[in-house]
Amino acid sequence: MERLIFATNNPHKLQEVAHILKGLFEVVGMNEAGFIEDIPENELTLEGNAKAKAQFIYSRTLANVFADDTGLEIESLNGEPGVFSARYAGQGKSSEDNLQLVLQKMESVGNRKAQFRTTICLILNNKEYLFEGIIKGIILTKKQGASGFGYDPIFQPDGYSESFAQMPMELKNQISHRGLATKKMVEFLIKGSQ
Numbered sequence: 482m483e484r485l486i487f488a489t490n491n492p493h494k495l496q497e498v499a500h501i502l503k504g505l506f507e508v509v510g511m512n513e514a515g516f517i518e519d520i521p522e523n524e525l526t527l528e529g530n531a532k533a534k535a536q537f538i539y540s541r542t543l544a545n546v547f548a549d550d551t552g553l554e555i556e557s558l559n560g561e562p563g564v565f566s567a568r569y570a571g572q573g574k575s576s577e578d579n580l581q582l583v584l585q586k587m588e589s590v591g592n593r594k595a596q597f598r599t600t601i602c603l604i605l606n607n608k609e610y611l612f613e614g615i616i617k618g619i620i621l622t623k624k625q626g627a628s629g630f631g632y633d634p635i636f637q638p639d640g641y642s643e644s645f646a647q648m649p650m651e652l653k654n655q656i657s658h659r660g661l662a663t664k665k666m667v668e669f670l671i672k673g674s675q
């Protein structure tokens with residue numbers, strides 16, 4: 482089975498993506514690939530960060546690798562937290578702090594439209610490819626559910642009456658931003674291997 486390094490140290494993401502690619506590709510995280518440090522995410526766009534992370538690993542291993550970057554984009558906050566989703570409440574603050582800041586900023590806001598957007602950068606045989614996945618939904622007024630991670634408890638996708646954190650992982654994977662971007666990458670990989 483072909484091996485792909487996923488340039489992440491986030492065990493939730495690794496689990497989600499490994500599950501989607503099960504049987505097709507052996508997905509290994511950064512730790513397993515021998516990297517212990519976090520890769521800096523200093524770019525001003527999701528695409529920029531995804532490319533920088535993939536290139537960081539590729540330049541050191543020459544192995545096939547992909548990296549993702551995700552942002553929660555809230556319409557009434559002019560697209561915030563966006564590329565700053567991981568550090569919205571400041572450097573060193575927790576996911577819970579970030580989520581609480583969103584709830585606070587949205588307290589008296591009527592327009593609750595938001596989307597999660599993931600960009601994946603794949604470097605395969607020394608060529609770079611980008612894939613994007615978007616899911617639209619709303620920001621809830623309080624946390625609902627306890628599974629998942631990050632902003633999951635306050636994001637409810639359109640067409641569903643439960644938050645990402647109330648869904649089984651399989652369902653979230655099927656419809657999520659990262660799931661959609663990953664599916665696009667998988668379709669591309671399968672086509673290429675035929």
Ligand code: IMP
Nearest residue numbers: 549550551552566567576630631632633
């Ligand atoms: P990253 O830079 O792609 O790791 O993600 C940026 C921020 O978005 C982090 O704070 C994550 O907690 C959050 N995030 C990424 N993916 C998801 C998701 O699927 N659900 C909820 N939050 C997420």
